[in-house]
Amino acid sequence: MPERMLSETEGYDLLDKRGIPVPPHRLVTSAEDAAEAAESIGRPVVMKVISPQIVHKSDVGGVITGIETTENAKAAFRDIMEKSTSRAPGAEITGVVVEKQMPPGLEVLIGGKTDPSFGKIITFGLGGKLVELLHDVSIRVLPISRDDAREMIREIEGYRLIQGYRGETARDEEALVDIIDSMSRIFTDSPGMHEFDLNPVILYEKGARVVDARIIMNEAALPTSGRAIAEVPEEIFFPQSIAVIGASSNPKKVGYAVFRNLLGYPGQLYPINPNRTELFGRDVYPSLDAVSGPVDCAIIAVPARYVPATMEECGKKGVRLAVIVTAGFREASEDGRKLEEEIVRIADTYGIRIVGPNCLGIMLPHQGINATFDPVSPKPGHIAFISQSGAIITTIVDWSLTEELGFSAVFSVGNQADLGFEQYLKFAENHPVTHAITLYIEEIKNGRSFMKIMKEVAGKKPVIVIKSGSSQKGKQAASSHTGSLAGSHDVYMAAFRQAGVIPASDLREAFQLAELLASEGYPKGKRAIAITSAGGFGVLASDYAEKYGLSMVDLPDEVRDKLNSFLPKCWNHANPMDLLGDTGVDRFAAVFDIMIRHQDFWDIAFVIAVPTMLTNPTHLANEIVRFSRHTNKMVVGCVLGGDSMRSGLRILRSCNIPNFSELEDAFKAVGSIFDARGENPDGGHVYPPSEGQCTWREPAARQQTR
Known part of the structure; x- marks a missing residue:
């Protein structure tokens, strides 16, 4: 069925049957009928032309308001018909609707559309021109x-x-809730309804009325569900043997970089190349069939035209996972799209799961796997990174080395011909060394399935996401990059928040959030304390807390009395707690002890320290680690400064305690958690294992929560 917009009377009748209040109305086809309708409805009335070809009625003189008399009703009908016929020649005019003119009130809108990624969505905001001016929806x-x-x-x-x-x-807020609730059900239950716009809905002190309804039907535009999402056995990402098909001695080729990166892999590694017998001191096999033992995973780095035959070879060998780094598929051309469909068909025949094609590859640092052509390998850590851009992965991995940030897994999804974000998210959810997940997304093919999986995973582990394509040019770039269309940025943001995922505005913020949540888990509430040796930063802490929606709580009398017992008399006696410029590590430690014993009045602690002659950064870092591990609350490190504090920062890193070098970034990060997940975001506190140089011993009770 082609797209069709319901007439205003059809729209009103549909809403009226479902209990949504609309004005009394009648469709008329003559001046006399218009006069009679105005009399029976009760003046004043509004009259509007009804035509499927005339969308903006006012533009053709098709709307007249404030009609008070019978004669005015007749004249208005004739005027509307004359102007609409002359200004919209060829338009099919079925009549004029006469409806009660509703008194003024607050104008709001309720709209709906069918998104290509997520299906049906609903919007609410201020109505009339305000929605375009303020975009407050x-x-x-x-x-x-x-x-x-x-x-x-x-x-x-x-x-x-x-x-x-x-x-x-x-x-009347409840009347508005009634309309949104009812309209969401109508839209959900009507497969052929493609879009609607109720604008304005006039809201009164008592009740509300929909005074304009634009409803578009189009069953042909219903979104398809896409390829079914199949479960993936987690063990395919723990291969005991890997073959690199297209391994090369030429440093300019992808097969060279991939094989070189896998030289440290502890399992069986097989280079495949029919033109060589030796590579990096290892025997080279002319084909997969020539390998005597089993091959669990194949990294495919041959030209696109050879990939289908290579997949056949993998299938006959019993390969379970194929990582296709080769480009030249759906993202490149129509012929490439057909090649991609062919390799998916072959994979389905043999039960092979595909990463890519057109991807960087995968990294599993804890298993010694770097099956990519990235020139560097990340250190092991607790953050999984799943990205739709290989270039962003290489940049982040390079940056992570100087920042001493580690990863539990890195997946480049590429074209997602088979495996997509959903499967990588489920792997990260069950991966024991992953404590937080970061996503870089350009587009999602099956938004509803993705949203369901995201919600499941985010209920167990923090998920942070960066969505590109917010600008029109960004959408075009994403389309050419991935071979598919980027969805509406606002819809993605709404879906992320509904799923409990935390959106980040940039990569730096995303990994700051991931580090913080991987270490500290979700805060139980917004009650914040700040402990500092610099009064100026204490003032800024109060400003930033207010800016980002955190509450700097008052100190209980009992806590203040205990602090008074050992702090200098001139300390500020308030929160943020200014311990004064002559503070040493012992003073910080004593305050930490009191906060550990009195955890009932705070949820988040910001520890703000600056370089001084009296503060040993190594000792301070160990005290911050002890403070974090002996509480069930969020402790945020804000050790500020440069090289003089670096030894302390290394200890915080080795013990997986994130540190913010900019104070505002710390408050912004914590505030964004609440923006995304609401007032009570806790879904179970995360206590990741300690590693490295930590000099404290974790309590048995904390260990049992892992």
Whole structure:
């Protein structure tokens, strides 16, 4: 069925049947009928032309308001018909709707559309011109609950107008919840409804009315579900043997870089190349068939035209995982798309799972696997990174070495011909050394499946996401990069928040959040304390806490009395706690001890230290680690300064305690967790294992929570 917009009367009738309030109305086809309708409905009335070809009625003179008399109703009908016919020649005019002119109130909008990635979504915001001017809207992926509808209303800036701004009487919020809830059900239950726009909905002190309804039907545009998401056995990412097909001695070739990176792999490694007999001191095999033992994983680095035959060879050998780093498939051309479909068909025939094609590869540092052509390998850590861009992976891995940041897994998803974000997320969820997950996303093919998996994983481990393509040019770049269209950025953000995923604005912020949550878990609430040896930074801490939605709590009398017992008399006696410039590590440690014993009044502790002659950074770092591990709260390191503090920073890193070199970044990071996950984001505190140079011993109770 081609796209069709319901007439205003059809739209009103559909809403009225589902209990959504609309104005009294009638469709008329003559001036006399218009006069009679106005009389029976009750003046004043509004009259509007009805035509499937006329979308913007006012532009053709098709709307007249404030009609008070019978004669005015007749004249208005004739005027609308004359102007609409002359200004929209060829338009099929089925009549004029006469409807009760509703008194003024607060205008809001409720809209819906079918997103190519996530399916049906619903929006809410201020109506009329304000929505375009302020873009003050909330979005949800359907279905939603009645509570979700209420949250949508309350999260827009304009909610203050609904509450009653500057002494105005509050509007009927529950009536608005009723309409959003009902409309979300109508949209969800109507497969052929493709889009709708109720604008304006007039909200009163009591009740509400929809006074304009634009509803588009288009069953042909229903989104497809895409290829079925199949479960992946986790053991395929723990191969005992790897073959590099296309291994090369030419440093300019991808097969050279991949094989060189795998020389440290502790399992069986087989270079495959029919034109060589030796490579890096290892025997080279002319084909997979020539390898006598089993091959669990194949890294394919041959030209695209040879990949189907290579996949056949892998299938006959019993390979379970093929990592296709070769480009030249769907992202390149129509012929490439057909090649990609062929390799998927072969993989399905033999039960092979595919990473890529057109990807950088995979890294599993704890297993000694760097099956990529990245020139460097990351250190082992507790963050999984799943990216749609290989170039971003190489940049982040290179940056991570100087930052001493480690990874548990790195996946370059490429074209996602088979394995996609969903499977890598499930692997990271169950991977014992992964404590936080970071995603770089350009587009998602099956948004609903992805959202379901994201929600499951984010309920167990923190997931942080960077979504590119917010600008029009960014969307075009993403499309050419991945061979598919990037979805609406606002819809992605809404889906992430519904799934409990934390959006980040840039890569640096994403990995700061990942480090923090991998170490400290979700904070239980917004009550913050700050402990500092520099008063100026204490003032800034208060400013940043307010800016990012955290609450600097008052110190309980009992806690203040204990601090008074050993701190200098001139300390500030408040939170943030300024321990003064002559503070040494012992003073920090004593304050930490009190905060450990009194954990009931705070949720997040910011430890702010600056270089001084009296502060040994190594000892201070060990005390911060002890403080973190002896609480069930979030401890945020803010050890500021440069080279003089580096020894302490290394200890924090080795013990997986993140440190923020900029104070505002620390508060912004914690605030963004609450922005994404709400007032009570806790889903079970994460206690990752200690490693490296830590000089403290973790309590048995903490160890049992792992």
